[in-house]
Amino acid sequence: MERTDNSPPKFSLREFFKSLIDHKGKNKPEEVRNYLLVVATLIAAVTFQAGVNPPGGVWQENSHDHKAGRAIYASDVMAFYVFLTCNTLALSSSIFLIINLTWGFPFFLEVLVATVSMLMTYGASIFAITPTETMPSVQFRYVLAIAAVPIIVRVVIQICKYVLWKWSGGKCKFYIG
Known part of the structure; x- marks a missing residue:
């Protein structure tokens, strides 16, 4: 949409935040x-x-209370x-x-x-x-x-997705992670 007048563009805070959240077709x-x-x-x-x-670094020398x-x-x-x-x-x-x-x-x-x-x-x-x-x-x-937590979380998510898919008879697709 092209503007024909010399007025400044209208700024909508609502549209700005909507553009931050909506990524459809952008990437x-x-x-x-x-x-x-x-x-x-x-x-x-x-x-x-x-x-x-x-x-804070590491101690450079030995003493009675640190190594x-x-x-x-x-x-x-x-x-x-x-x-x-x-x-x-x-x-x-x-x-x-x-x-x-x-x-x-x-x-x-x-x-x-x-x-x-x-x-x-x-x-x-x-x-x-x-x-x-x-x-x-x-x-x-x-x-x-x-260190194993990310792997465990991903495995649990995959198991949940599979169980939910089985319960729905393979008709429902769930997006979890």
């Missing part, structure tokens, strides 16, 4: 896939870096535990997304090897910087088990 599936890959890669890079080099190479942030046990949990969940979610979005494409095996290696490096780094006195091995295992 092709391959564009969305590429956007998601970029976002997932950025999240993986940031969370990996935060795990390898924790906030060199251990995270300074770990002196606040609860905050450090929350940090490790959330950071691990973010890293594993982004890597799971990267693997899913590259599934079946050329060089998928190389992407899989790289991402799994990155997860293992992250785990080794967390193990190296976490003081054993601050975080007992049981709590550390919980943090590592968090």
Whole structure:
């Protein structure tokens, strides 16, 4: 629609918010896939870096109350535990997304090897910087088990979709995730 007068365009807050939510016909599936890959890669890079080099850094020398190479942030046990949990969940979610979005494409095996290696490096780094006195091995295992949460959630969603599809006699299609 072309304007013929010189008046400023009308701005509607309602239309603005509607355009933010409505994506129909705006993005092709391959564009969305590429956007998601970029976002997932950025999240993986940031969370990996935060795990390898924790906030506050690491102690540079041994003393009576800390050991060199251990995270300074770990002196606040609860905050450090929350940090490790959330950071691990973010890293594993982004890597799971990267693997899913590259599934079946050329060089998928190389992407899989790289991402799994990155997860293992992250785990080794967390193990190296976490003081054993601050975080007992049981709590550390919980943090590592968090890495499996995205996979478990996706499997549960797929099972629910299958069960709902079976109950509907194959007629109903449900979109869950």
